[in-house]
Structures are given as structure tokens and as C-alpha cells.
Amino acid sequence: VISPFSPSGLPMLGTLFFDKQDRELLRMINETIDHGPSQDLEHKVFDANLHPHGILELTTTHEYRMAHAVINLLGNLEAGGAPDRLMALRILRDEVLHSARTPFRYNTGRVLIQIMKEIIRSRQDELTQLKLVHDFRKVTSGNPRLVRQFLNTYHLLEMPEEWNQLTVDHHVHDANTKGRKNATHLIMDAWIKGIRYITVVYYNYVEPAAARELLQAAEIMGVDVRIGLEFRTPFRDRFVWAPRGFSDPEAFLSFLAERPMVALMNEGRKASLWMQRHVMDTLQLWNAKHAPALAEELEIPVPLLEPEAFLAYVGTGQTSFLHLAEYAHKTLLKHLVQRVKALQEESLTATSERQSQIAQLIRRMDMLTTEVIMETWLKPERNPELPSPDVPDNAPDTPELLRMPPHVLLDWLSCLRSGYRITLQLAELTAEDVLELLWDCQGMITHLELFNLKEWQEGHLRHLTAINDLQIAINKGSVLHLKQILRGMIRTLEASSSEKDKERCAKFRIILRNIPSLQAPYKVAPLRIRIGTDSTSHSGVRHGMGLAMPETLPHGARRQIARGKQFRPIYL
Numbered sequence: 001v002i003s004p005f006s007p008s009g010l011p012m013l014g015t016l017f018f019d020k021q022d023r024e025l026l027r028m029i030n031e032t033i034d035h036g037p038s039q040d041l042e043h044k045v046f047d048a049n050l051h052p053h054g055i056l057e058l059t060t061t062h063e064y065r066m067a068h069a070v071i072n073l074l075g076n077l078e079a080g081g082a083p084d085r086l087m088a089l090r091i092l093r094d095e096v097l098h099s100a101r102t103p104f105r106y107n108t109g110r111v112l113i114q115i116m117k118e119i120i121r122s123r124q125d126e127l128t129q130l131k132l133v134h135d136f137r138k139v140t141s142g143n144p145r146l147v148r149q150f151l152n153t154y155h156l157l158e159m160p161e162e163w164n165q166l167t168v169d170h171h172v173h174d175a176n177t178k179g180r181k182n183a184t185h186l187i188m189d190a191w192i193k194g195i196r197y198i199t200v201v202y203y204n205y206v207e208p209a210a211a212r213e214l215l216q217a218a219e220i221m222g223v224d225v226r227i228g229l230e231f232r233t234p235f236r237d238r239f240v241w242a243p244r245g246f247s248d249p250e251a252f253l254s255f256l257a258e259r260p261m262v263a264l265m266n267e268g269r270k271a272s273l274w275m276q277r278h279v280m281d282t283l284q285l286w287n288a289k290h291a292p293a294l295a296e297e298l299e300i301p302v303p304l305l306e307p308e309a310f311l312a313y314v315g316t317g318q319t320s321f322l323h324l325a326e327y328a329h330k331t332l333l334k335h336l337v338q339r340v341k342a343l344q345e346e347s348l349t350a351t352s353e354r355q356s357q358i359a360q361l362i363r364r365m366d367m368l369t370t371e372v373i374m375e376t377w378l379k380p381e382r383n384p385e386l387p388s389p390d391v392p393d394n395a396p397d398t399p400e401l402l403r404m405p406p407h408v409l410l411d412w413l414s415c416l417r418s419g420y421r422i423t424l425q426l427a428e429l430t431a432e433d434v435l436e437l438l439w440d441c442q443g444m445i446t447h448l449e450l451f452n453l454k455e456w457q458e459g460h461l462r463h464l465t466a467i468n469d470l471q472i473a474i475n476k477g478s479v480l481h482l483k484q485i486l487r488g489m490i491r492t493l494e495a496s497s498s499e500k501d502k503e504r505c506a507k508f509r510i511i512l513r514n515i516p517s518l519q520a521p522y523k524v525a526p527l528r529i530r531i532g533t534d535s536t537s538h539s540g541v542r543h544g545m546g547l548a549m550p551e552t553l554p555h556g557a558r559r560q561i562a563r564g565k566q567f568r569p570i571y572l
Contacts, residue, residue, distance in 0.1 A: 018130050025063060026119075026126075026133045032071050033123055062095075063140050069095045070116035077185045082213040085184035090220050092188075102142020106161050110192045111139050111150045159194040163222055168197040170423075171228075171240070171452060171532025176210040177203050178320045179536040183214035189537075191221040199532065201228040201240055203275075203318050204401065205268030208256050210316075215249035227252070228423070229268070231413075233406045237437060238425040240449070240530075245419030260416050270399040276319040278389040280307060282378055283324055285386060290377045298365060300339045303331045322536070325374035336365050406437055410444040423447040423530050427455040431466035432489050436504065438474070439511050443521020447530045454534035475526040479515050486512045 073088040080088070096109030115136045122128040138146055151158050159165050173179035174186045181189065183200075190198050200214055211227055218225035228242040246252040255261060287304045295302040305328060313330075314323045340362055347358045380388035387393065394403060401409070410422055424437060424445050438445055448471060455461050473481040486508055493505035511518060 018134055022130055022134050022137065025067065025137065026129055028064060029067050029071065029119060029133070030123065030129075032068060033120060063137055066095050066112055066140065067116055067119075067136070070113055071120065073188065074117065074120060077182065077188075082182075082184070082209065085182065086213065086216055086220065089184050089188060089217055093220055102144075103161060104142050104144045104147055106163055107144075107147050107151060107158055108139060108142045110156060110159075110194070111147055111154065112136060113188075113192055114154045114156065115139065115150070156192070157194050163196065165194060165196055167193075167195050168531065169195055169533050169535070170197075170199040170530040171201055171449065172198060172535045173202075174200055174210075174214065176207065176316050177201070177318050178322050179317070181537050183210060184217045186537075187214070187217040187221055187223055187225070190223055195223065197224045197226075199226045199228050199240075199242060199530075201230050203230050203268075204271045205229065205265040206256070208253055211256060212249065212253055215252060219249060228421075230425075231268075231409060232271075232402060233404060233409055234402075237406050237429075237433075238427070239406070239410065239445075240421075240423040240425065241413045242421045242423070243417040243419065244421060245417070255417070264412075264416065267399065267401045271401045272318050274397070274399050274402065275389055278380075278386070279319045279321060279324055281386050282321065282380075282383060283307060283310060285383055286324075286328065286377065294377075298336075298339070298361070298368075300332075300335045302335070305331060321374060321378050321380075322370075325370045325378050328373050328378075329368070329370045332368070336368065340365055405440075407440045407442070407444070410441050414444050421446050423449050425449045425452065425455075426464070426467060427452065427460040429467070430463045431470050431485075432493070432504065432508075434467050435470060435486075435489070435511070436507065438527075439507075439518055445527070446525065447528045449532065450529040451531045452534050453532070471527050471529070474519055474522050477519055477523065479519075482515050482518070483512065486515075 069088070069092040073085070073092045076084045076088045092113070096112065097105055102108055115132055119129055119132045119136065122132065135150065139150055148158060157167075159167070169190070172186065172190075175182045179186070186200065187198075198218075202210075206227060206229060214225060214227065217223075226242050226244065228240040230238060230240050232238050243252075243255065246255065256265070283305050284307075291302040291304060305324075310324065310327050311319070313327050317323060343358045343362055347355050350358060376382065380386070380390050404412075413422065414420060422445050424434065424447070426434070426449055434448070448467065450464065450468060450471075452461065470485055473485055490505055490508050490512070493501045493508065496502070
């Protein structure tokens with residue numbers, strides 16, 4: 001009898017396709033994953049003073065150095081500090097770009113890093129690892145045909161080797177707000193996906209240390225990054241303020257240290273702490289009300305959430321309802337898995353009626369995702385017994401920053417920096433809301449976030465077409481077009497019995513008589529658009545891919561996007 005397995009435990013068929021170099025490279029990679037590099041190897045491979053085309057070529061192969069550089073970076077992303085992460089990113093960049101012997105080096109490097117990430121993820125599956133190592137060694141040749149094949153495999157768009165593509169994501173989050181990735185990790189993944197322009201958004205304030213790591217990582221990888229601060233005003237209006245005009249990272253950090261900015265950051269911290277109190281109150285309500293009810297429904301123990309452990313889970317991020325939903329799901333997962341296994345065993349001998357009940361219960365457990373926990377139990381509207389942070393509140397303990405009318409807040413922000421962008425986020429806003437805000441803020445709103453992937457998927461952008469028509473009318477300077485839009489709005493408001501709509505109707509009649517005043521600020525600098533994913537890297541598409549423009553995206557936005565052939569919003 002011929003055994004189908006080799007002495008190493010691999011299927012014999014698999015061993016025929018891999019040579020000695022594949023297995024040797026995999027052995028060294030796994031040793032490094034499990035135990036870290038030896039001190040001698042660490043000195044040779046990770047010494048930033050040694051150039052890839054110098055002595056390193058005499059001591060280690062390019063494939064080996066590349067593999068260790070990726071492992072080193074990924075290890076530091078989890079356990080290292082910011083200086084270690086940045087050094088590891090710089091070494092990886094040098095290996096990818098300086099030692100590549102191909103004119104296709106950017107795309108080759110992106111694929112190599114992606115494959116190495118897959119090798120590390122497949123640590124417990126040796127056959128899969130060998131296949132990936134074999135692919136890794138093939139791609140190091142930089143053969144454009146092979147590289148394009150693997151770009152397609154990993155859903156990565158081919159980018160120009162001049163690195164001059166217009167690929168953007170103007171709204172993402174890192175681990176310092178509600179995202180999963182630290183700043184270095186975020187920039188590395190943005191580079192792999194080919195994103196060249198990125199705006200990282202922080203809530204209310206940004207810590208100088210977080211800004212420094214983000215800006216330095218972007219400088220290393222050649223990614224153009226902007227830092228935006230998101231502020232909320234009464235009536236759910238949200239603005240992203242992005243100061244601009246800085247020559248280098250140090251100039252931005254010096255700006256953060258100026259006295260007016262320090263005062264703004266202090267107010268921002270108060271606003272974030274106020275939100276944290278709302279989240280912690282919801283945690284207590286989960287323990288008192290939702291956890292016992294869920295335990296009875298699913299017939300499993302639902303652990304109570306410990307506030308200190310939850311805050312440790314959030315780490316450097318800003319406490320949010322998303323964090324709470326993820327933490328609740330994490331504590332539940334082990335009990336869900338155990339209960340499903342027990343139900344599956346019970347189903348083998350159960351009656352048909354009980355089997356139907358078991359199938360329904362398993363289906364219910366399978367649907368208990370982070371998103372379902374958020375939507376069903378944790379959103380403010382699901383807990384009417386608690387005050388909602390989404391409802392304007394003039395209580396004495398509400399931070400001043402959250403009580404400011406939009407025009408007051410924007411006037412404050414515009415005084416801090418002569419160069420800036422203020423983007424209005426459009427979730428749940430109507431064209432009437434946008435028009436009123438544009439009028440009140442007297443040209444200080446410079447951009448509209450006309451498409452936000454997360455908000456669009458959740459159905460919060462129902463009025464984009466009307467808002468886009470309004471934007472086009474303002475930018476074209478067409479008084480007739482604006483009059484038509486305003487008169488239509490006034491007719492709708494006149495038909496309403498709401499007192500608020502009657503007040504707005506009177507205001508819109510004033511705007512109708514002063515259309516040139518509405519258009520004047522946008523004659524020199526038109527009202528532009530921003531497009532982003534609002535990505536936190538927690539969910540959505542697992543691989544970077546082109547963001548297809550949905551059919552519901554307004555035609556004006558589609559035209560603006562289509563003007564540049566290389567304009568591709570990208571999932572992060």
C-alpha cells in the first residue's frame with residue numbers, strides 16, 4: 001500500500017510541486033513567526049543603516065529579507081511602539097522599492113506584502129503556506145504578467161509605476177477613534193491598495209503622538225495624508241474640519257501646539273468624555289436589561305460586561321457604541337459556539353419538531369453579529385430610558401462644543417487657520433437642511449461629502465440627487481435654476497402644518513430675495529465634493545477593490561468622478 005502522505009505529513013501530491021527552496025524559505029519564515037529572528041539575523045536584515053544593494057546582498061537573499069521585513073512589520077504592528085512601527089515600515093519600504101530588480105516594482109511590492117500577510121495568517125496550514133511561498137518566490141521576479149495575475153487574485157487594482165494615480169479615500173478612521181488599525185498599519189494597507197490621497201478623521205480632537213505617527217508613516221510610503229477633525233452640532237449636523245497648507249509633518253505638529261489649538265483640543269476632549277459617559281450608561285443597561293433577556297431567548301449564559309475590561313478593550317480609541325457592540329459580541333462568541341455544538345449533537349437524536357426548533361435557534365445565533373447587536377440593543381433610539389446623545393441638550397453638563405450652532409462653530413474653526421476645508425456630512429440631511437446650513441454659514445462650508453459608503457449602505461443618504469442638484473445650481477451661478485429649486489422647497493414647506501417648517505419657509509423667502517448673496521462665496525471657490533468609505537477596517541469588503549459607483553449616486557457626482565480616468569475611490 002502506497003501512503004498518500006509524505007513523512008512531513010503533507011499530501012504527497014503537494015510535495016511534488018515545491019522545490020527545496022520553497023520548503024527552506026517556509027521553514028525560516030515559520031521559525032521567525034514562532035520565535036522571532038535570531039539576534040545575528042535581526043542585525044543583518046533589520047539594520048536601517050545597511051542598504052539593500054550593499055552588504056545585505058552578500059548575507060541574505062532578497063526573498064528572505066523581504067519575508068522577514070514583512071514579518072517584522074506585522075509583529076511590530078501588534079506589539080511595538082510607534083518608533084518601532086515606523087522603523088519597520090521604513091525597512092520594508094527599502095526592501096520593496098530599492099532592492100526590486102524590475103520596472104514593475106510598486107505593483108510587485110504590493111503583491112509581495114499581500115502574499116506574505118496570507119502566509120502568516122495560514123500558519124496552521126502548511127500546504128497552503130507552501131503554495132503561497134511558491135507564489136511569493138515567483139512574484140519576486142517582477143514579471144509584469146505574473147504580477148498582474150496576482151493583483152487580480154487579491155482584488156488589487158494595478159497602479160501606475162510613476163505613483164501618480166488619483167486614488168482617494170477622504171474619510172477613514174484609525175485605532176485612535178473607532179478603527180481597528182493603528183496609524184502605521186492604516187498607511188501600509190492604504191499603500192497596498194494603491195490609495196495615494198487619504199483623509200484620516202478624528203472625533204473632536206487628535207493627540208499629537210497619533211498625528212506624528214500618521215504623518216511620518218505617510219511620508220515614508222509616499223501617501224498624501226490629511227488629518228480631519230469631526231465635530232457635531234445640534235440637530236445632528238456633522239462637519240469635518242481639515243486645516244491645510246503645511247509644508248511638512250513638523251509644521252502641522254507645531255500648529256497643534258499653538259495656544260488656540262490647545263484650547264480647541266481641550267474642548268474636544270470634554271465632548272469625547274461626554275460621549276463616553278453615554279456609552280458606559282448603555283453598558284450598564286445592557287447588563288441590567290438586555291443580557292438577561294438574550295440569555296433567556298438563546299438558552300445560553302450571557303456574561304455581564306465589566307466597565308474596566310471594556311475600556312481596556314477600547315485602548316487608545318475613543319469609546320463608541322461600535323466598540324461596545326464588538327465587545328459584547330466578543331464576550332458572547334465562545335458561549336454561542338459551545339451552544340451550537342451542543343444543539344447539533346442533540347439534533348442527531350431529536351424529533352422532527354425539535355430539529356426544526358434547533359435549526360431556528362442556530363439560525364438566530366448565526367445572525368447575532370456585531371451589527372445586529374448594535375441595531376437591536378445599543379443604538380440610542382433602542383434605549384428610550386436613557387438620554388440620547390443624538391438629541392440636542394442644553395443641560396449644564398453638556399460640553400460647550402456640542403451646544404454651538406453650526407455658524408458659531410465654523411466661525412471659530414475658520415479663525416484658527418486661514419487655509420482649511422470644512423466638509424458637511426450629509427447623512428439624514430435633506431436638500432432643505434443643506435440650503436439652510438449653506439446660508440447660515442456664509443460660505444464657510446467648502447465641501448459636501450456627497451458619497452459616504454457606510455452611510456449609503458445603511459440607507460442614510462436618501463436625498464443625494466436633490467442635494468446634488470442644489471450644489472450644481474450654486475456652482476453654475478444660475479439664478480433661474482436656484483429660484484426654481486427654492487420655490488419648490490417653499491411650496492412643500494407651505495403645505496406643512498409644522499411650526500418649524502413655517503419658520504423655515506419665512507427664512508427661505510428671504511434667501512429667495514437674496515440669491516446673489518448665497519452664490520457669492522462660491523463664485524471664486526466652488527462648492528466641491530468629497531467621497532469616502534468611513535472605513536474602520538472592522539467589516540465590509542475584506543480585500544481592497546475598486547468602489548463601483550452605485551446607480552443611485554447623483555449624475556453630477558458621477559460626471560465629476562468620470563472626468564479623471566484614474567479616479568478610483570478604494571475600500572480600506
